[in-house]
Amino acid sequence: MDNPKVSIIVPVYNVESYLAQCLDSLIEQTLSDIEILCLDDGSTDSSPELLDAYAAKDARIRALHRENCGVAETRNVGVGLARGEYILFVDSDDYIAQRTCEVLVAIAEREGADIVVFGGKTFPTLPWADDSFAWRDNVYHSGVDALLYERGSIPLMCNKMYRTDFLRDNGLLLNPDLSLGEDHAFQFITFPLAKTVAFSKEMLYFYRVRRDSAVGATCSDGAKQLFLHFDVVKYALTTWKERGTLVEFGREGISWAVSFLFTSAKMTYYNDRVRFAELFSAFLDEVLEGRPLDSLGLDDGVRGRLAYLVSPQVETDAPSISILIECADEADDAKAALDAIEFQDEQSFEVLFFPPADENSRYAQLIADFTENDCRARVLPTRDVASALASARGIYLVRSYANVVYDPQAFDQLLQLAGEREGRTVVGEREPYDIAVFTDSAGMLDVLDLFDFYEPSTTEAIVPEGAHPASDFSSQLFSFSSIASANKAFNREFLLQCAKEAKCSTWLGLQCAALSQATKIVVTKRPLATLRCLPFASTGLVGARAMLDDVFSGFEEARANFTGDDEATCGLDAAAARHLILMVDLIRNPIARRYCFEDARERGGEAIARALAGSQLTDAECVACKALLGETYDAYTGYRDTLVLNDVIMKNEENLLAVGGQAQHINQLNSDIEEFYHSISYRTGRAVTAPARAAANLAKRVLHAARRG
Secondary structure (H helix, E strand, O other): OOOOOEEEEEEEOOOOOOHHHHHHHHHOOOOOOEEEEEEEEOOOOOHHHHHHHHHHHOOOEEEEEEOOOOHHHHHHHHHHHOOOOEEEEOOOOOEEOOOHHHHHHHHHHHHOOOEEEEEEEEEOOOHHHHOOOOOOOEEEOOHHHHHHHOOOOOOOOOOEEEEHHHHHHOOOOOOOOOOOOHHHHHHHHHHHHOOOEEEEEEEEEEEEOOOOOOOOOOOOOHHHHHHHHHHHHHHHHHHHHHHOHHHHOHHHHHHHHHHHHHHHHOOOOHHHHHHHHHHHHHHHHHHOOOOOHHHHOOOHHHHHHHHHHHOOOOOOOOOOEEEEEOOOOOHHHHHHHHHHHHOOOOOOEEEEEOOOOOOOOHHHHHHHHHHHHOOOEEEOOOOOHHHHHHHOOOOEEEEEOOOEEEOOOHHHHHHHHOOOOOOOOOOOOOOOOOEEEEEEOOOOOOOOOHHHOOOOOOOOOOOOOOEEOHHHHHHHOOOOOOOOOOOEEEEHHHHHHHHHHHOOOOHHHHHHHHHHHOOOEEEEEEEEEEEOOEOOOOOOOHHHHHHHHHHHHHHHHHHHHOOOOHHHHHHHHHHHHHHHHHHHHHEOOHHHHHHHHHHHHHHHHHHHHHHHHOOOOOHHHHHHHHHHHHOOHHHHHHHHHHHHHHHHHHHHHHHHHHHHHHHHHHHHHHHHHHHHHOOHHHHHHHHHHHHHHHHHHHHHHHHHHHHHO
């Protein structure tokens, strides 16, 4: 068959388990006027023999065996050998619907399309890949608009059929020098040259997701992925610059590059991001030829991500936030907590680690890796409170533990609460707070609604999340939130003053002193953290013992320093009882949990009894305290585990309802945007302004040529 309608290019590499299903789907096409170019890329399994067997049975199959050179070069060879009017790429572990070629050719001929984009399905389901297939029927007469504004254009190769002469006349081939994202780059150099691009929502391609497949694989090395994606951006935007496309579509090109790189940058450690920022900034200056980024009209979201990419270097001597991290025994759990800190949206912070008890532990190695990859991190010389406060340099201080995973926007939100950062959620001007209190996703460190015990003033305006003095909380000062440190941010100068005046030597004692002396407490019910089980190792109780020693010493110091009335003192006892119960609830390892249960009963029994005698515990908390004092360990843990599980389930239901409402709102906004972009008025506007845009683009190119000339 010298001039088939469609040439199907199939790169093959070690897919003996799936190749037959792929080839069967091709030879069974309802459009028989096709050729199937099977390019074996140096397979070492039985794939070559299987190809030869199929070629012997069907003359439309051409099997070519080559040394391994990669999928990009293999596809390029296929483009050079193709004799069909159209080219379709199919991966050898996937398959297509029987009507695929017939449907695509009909669309291409009806619309005169250079590219036809179609729908498909991954299996097992991979959501982001499913979202990369076409989702509706549509036609664009601008390849750039199709690329930028229609789902399905990027990044996949497999969901597109190209007119062969369109590829060859424009010299369009994949870049074999790109080892990741070469298909993404191909769409960016191809689509802008297309006069007509048609989209079909029909699901014709079935993409098998394998652990070792390109679509299913994830790069665990964030820095490696970032720099490989940077190669894609450099290739794509340099091509746009050479063609003059970037003159007219600079905003769109830079917006894509920023969004594409941002995902990888969020998984990259700080030191590598600093190195990348220098290279990326230099590239932007080169590719835009000195054109100011502000002149591109980037939207707020893109500008924020761009700032993250090009300006990660912060004043390490004057960070906004210092976060102090308690040690852990289990490094696996701690890794999630540390990654959540490392990849915060807000970058002006430092990380201070308390020294690990065992310098040879996995956690100690985790700390060493973190400090090596992030120059903002260091290990404190001692666990002493005064020494840690003196070492910290941030405006605000957060003391956390390795079981707390912070929301990516947590630090940014804490600064917004003080008016330190511009944000839409800030109402009015703010002054630095003494303490900010927030909650966690499961509500284990929940905060009360202030208006449960606070009456609004008739003369003063209510500022959402405004600052309150400690006196506004009266007897609820230690009850409106837990006395845990993980859900609080402290003004460091204020904390230093408290430590000096109260002579505090424990963190818990210092926190209680700070709460009682604060004149500006900001309370928000935003869930900025997620609590995991306390990661104590199965062997040894060093971590559990150290934690309880800190807790009991802190209680004693807090009570000795507190000068409030009896009702307020009762509130402190109630807070202590809640904290002990929370500690026992959060411990995962049964050996450590039993030890903490028995120690809490023995050493905390007096405080719990005082709390029970007071009036600030809820009925459920009274039951828990009585169980801690009177039940066996097995009975207590069975009761508490059930209660905690039920509370978490209820909180998750609340969160799901909130997320569902937001998702519905977002879907409506997306629908409105899609309706606008494809409305008659928008298309008419594009048509009416086309001559003006073309003239402006020509003027830019002439000016560009004159400058270069």
